[in-house]
Amino acid sequence: MKSRSVPVTAFQPGEGFLPDCQRLVKEQVIPYQYEILNDRLEGVEKSHALENFRIAAKKTAGEPVTEEFYGMVFQDSDVAKWLEAAAYSLTVQPDPELEKEIDGVVELLASAQQEDGYLNSYFTVKEPERRWTNLQEAHELYCAGHLMEAACAYYEATGKDGFLKVMEKNADCIYEQFMNHCSKGYSGHPEVELALMRLYRASGNSKYKELAQHFVDVRGEAPNYFMEEKAKRGWNVWGPTGNDAEDTDYTQSTLPVRQQKDAVGHAVRAVYLYTAMADLANETGDAGLKEACETLWKSITHRRMYVTGGIGSTVIGEAFTVDYDLPNATVYAETCASIGLMFFARRMLELEAKGEYADVMERALYNTVLAGMQLDGKRFFYVNPLEVVPGISGKAATQRHDLPQRPQWYACACCPPNVARVLSSIGSYAYSEGEEALFLHLYLGGTVKSAKGYSLSCETGYPHCGAVRYVFHGEQEAVLALRIPGWSRNTALTVNGEAVDLAAAVRDGYAMLNRQFHEGDVIELTLDMTPRKVFASSKIPADTGCAAVQRGPLVYCTEGVDNGGDILSLSLNRDGALREEDFDAGLLGGVVPVLADGWRTQQTEDLYTASRPGREKTEIRMVPYYTWGNRGLNQMRVWLPEA
Template sequence: MTDRKFHPRQHHHPLPLDQRAVSIQDEYWSSYVNLIKNTVIPYQWEALNDRVPDAEPSYAIRNFRIAAGLEEGEFGGFVFQDTDLHKWLEAVGYSLGTTPDPDLERVADEAIDLLASAQHEDGYLNTYFAIAEPNKRWTNLTDCHEMYTAGHLIEAAVAYYRGTGKTKLLDVARKLADHIDDRFGIEPGKIRGYDGHQEIELALVKLYEVTGEEKYLNLAGFLIDERGRNPSFLHEEWEKRGRTTHWAPGVVQKDPPALEYLQAHKPVREQEVATGHAVRAVYMYTAMADLALHKGDRELLSACRRLWRNMVNKQMYVTGSIGSTHHGEAFTFDYDLPNDTNYSETCASIGLIFFARRMLQAEVKGEYGDVMERALYNTVTAGIAGDGKHYFYVNPMEVWPAASEGNPGKRHVKAVRQKWYGCACCPPNVARLLSSLGQYVYTSGADTLYAHLYIGSEAKLQLAGRKVRVRLDSELPWKGKANLTIAEADGSGAFTLAARVPSWSKQTSFSLNGEPVTPEIRDGYAYLSRDWREGDVLAIELNMEPQRIYAHPNLRASAGRVSLQRGPLVYCFEETDNVAPLASLSLPADAVLRAVHDDWRDGVVCLETEGWRVTAPESQADDLYGTARPRLEKQPLRAVPYTLWGNRQPGEMLVWIREGYNREV
């Protein structure tokens, strides 16, 4: 039997800092954190209560009131509608952990009281099955997301406990987790199965971390290992239901559930290719990495590495988004990354960030930090408008509004952000990630502080037995300067600062207290060890030269095209700054890219250059096809950060622009 233990790393991998130990103080990111706290959380509370005019109803609070017996009515929304409230509570927990707010805490406590009053005596909690189908619990794990919904409740409970110290929601979560542990497993009389939508696995690890109860870690391990090892479970369940699905009740299906879509086609330890529903996949990979860390499981970590390499090197967009098709919100196959029909759900990039941070704990390598940064600075923040009240679910590489309206295959691609969604998983997901941003900036070991993201912040921790306060000052993403300052440090003794060297910075220099220094560069991180003293400053200078990014030749959708990047930001072309159709534009191979400040938003750096525009010859003014060559006209081009697109007048958008036609043609 294979020994899956690798004990040297089991208890010594770096850990994220406690959410209360990190405060964000950043010219760029503080605006997002404050937007979540001051606008998004209150707005989403209104949405959960169906008080946003002209927005799709949430039903979430109403469902809980009905389930608790406080009012009468029918269940509204999706079978997993409870998760909107759960994720909102998780965001609130993170926010309260860094910025106490008695009024917000009171509202959240009332919501928790409501949630607790809907819980059954045996621990079960799900408003759909309490109201709509009380006799069908645990009979359709493929479709009905019962464990997924429970997982989000558990995550909310852990965040709220860590942020406030209150245990009421944690008690609800433990009671629910105990119920699931009683019902599922390999023991006689238990259900030997797993949920169609992964999420609870990573949540159970969090519950183990705050309670120390190993049964939660073991339950997570069971659910991960049973998936694919027992693929017949989902088909047997389907047969027992008379070959029907939740989504088409009463309609007998010809084909059983697609196991690859559910990542259940083979044991997870043997999987090599990212497949199926993208959000489910990265939630599962996150849990796999968590379990590998806690259990010292070398085989599981190897599977994580394989899946990471496939996803990032062959199935990820340049913006750090994943999921190339709207059919099932899923991966398709290697190098299939269409620009105008991609899905790239905001939640999927958030899950990718979860996975990347766990891999950074397993092995500190720059590639994980690079992807975490790419997804955060581009896709995740593109998912929310500057007003905090409009959201993208889908994050396309290319938008033609007329096609979004008139082509059924492109109607999932929106040209403007929406107020809310009937399936509103993304808005509260953005809120919970950005309100917990401090957990992604750093990790620490016994004597090393790792800085993964250049986000201005202060961190309080112990290093080499010393109480230390480190301040990170950053001018990213507009300027390439950052400082790590030892603001406080008691006692003496050497410890290490390790700062990521981003792959986009072609030249990175360091200085210590104003003098050049050459740290050890290892796996994309710069390490500097010394007996640090209060007032010491490690200055980092990153190269912010605009760059052209080219796709692998096998990526057909972007062949002959180029995208632009400056620092961590990917850029795009909007109709507002250029001319339509954007498909008629091309960027000369020798055109100089100029970084310029824009006045439409504070501090924004745009890219300007000279390009070409293709127009129809006079002889073909009204003809669809012709034999005359198109005309070329000089055209100034302007690109803006992708994360900010869609905040002005609606119009076309393009990330990958055709390259060719030197300026002297």
């Protein structure tokens, strides 16, 4: 069954965990990031992102310019992602001041846009003669894509179309270049494809879909565009040792997309591309493209994904490696990659409502994506390791990127605003609607409006509590499709207190409630929150002999601060139980700690010894992975040996 994410305005947050995250983003993250984009915050990496546009605007106006562009070639995208998140936030709660700030930035963008619609501060300020000559490295289409997304978001959130018009004009400029002037090539970093699909839906103009389809179709055709481009372009963004055009896997351009079988290369690029492919397959009914998406989905989620929903095993190219290579300490698992996995999952869900897609989307969200942000919304992880040992993590040559604590802001600041835009629009991930049904993918407090007129309010303590209570508002026949997570072993569903036979009602992971609903009908879903041990396939060398703990959608971790500092000497008791403590509202923003029967092995003097070290029983205390690193420098592990 097909569906489309509900518009961001269709969801109004209520009480609970994800709504609190939305409010945190609105109240803390967005103002904080706005200060950073304006270079008004001391002690963090300089952004200069808005200043770059101000310089570009001066140039566009023909004023003399002496200031220089500063930052990454894709610095514009930080502004775009902030705009997108800020736009969504207006749906969380109206905020005239924020809207004014957004309007100010949009005005700045419009003034930096050139006559022909071109909009990019790097090229306008620094390389005006080199437009479209380095698609491999220069993120020109990538930045455009992010701005298009932001424009769509602002239009969806407010109905105001000024920004949308700016970005339509920009898209027209790109269309002109690649479709009318037949410029060859496509973006080294996919993003514009998925953005054009959104722009197509927001504007109703099908040329943007046509352009997206073009970029998807020509990708990976022989001879390889990036190698041809590199041979003739004569300039590099990253210097002579930068991105290698020959590494076509890095840019997912080794083969045409319909022939790709394995998720390879830069993980963020990969999932952004697959997101566009899935969206396009949905819009066009292209069976070959759908099949490629399914194949690539399996490649990731059946063979190349961490239990936390992290993807990209290596810092080398921030990339996928090979099947089952999932090291816990040297991992990359970029926050943005898991965000991209949520995008991909959402589009796959739209294409076909299957619980498997929602399970992965939820896994990525509640574990890696949320871990990317400190609980106060002020510090961020780019890389999300599953094992941290201060003294090794962040220090050893192979783990320099695996920081044991969140930094404030990065020179390459892609992740923080990406977290913000996902959380602030979480309603559109939680619900999708099609002709047949309204799909309830994620559980969160608040009210969703169906396009069919009725609405549904939800109250839940999820993800810490498994009771989800919906109240129907309206009087009509409707089909509600409630996701039943794959991890919930004992699930109960009632309508007005009457049990639903799940065995009969569940189809592809969704319980289908098809009936005449009445105002005030109560639907109660009870998920099995019993903490459980999770075991990895023995094909993953890094996890053999180990178990992880999950409760509900949350992967748990063991931190030194709860366990006497040293957790390397801890192992789970194979025959031992897991127990949950009461919800502790004062701990880590509110969590349910889990206790596990375990062993503590005595430390030995020797590096290696033939005398088996003694061990004693102990209780291991665990907290949700997304909360790790919020209580100072300490050891952390997701997988513990089990003995």
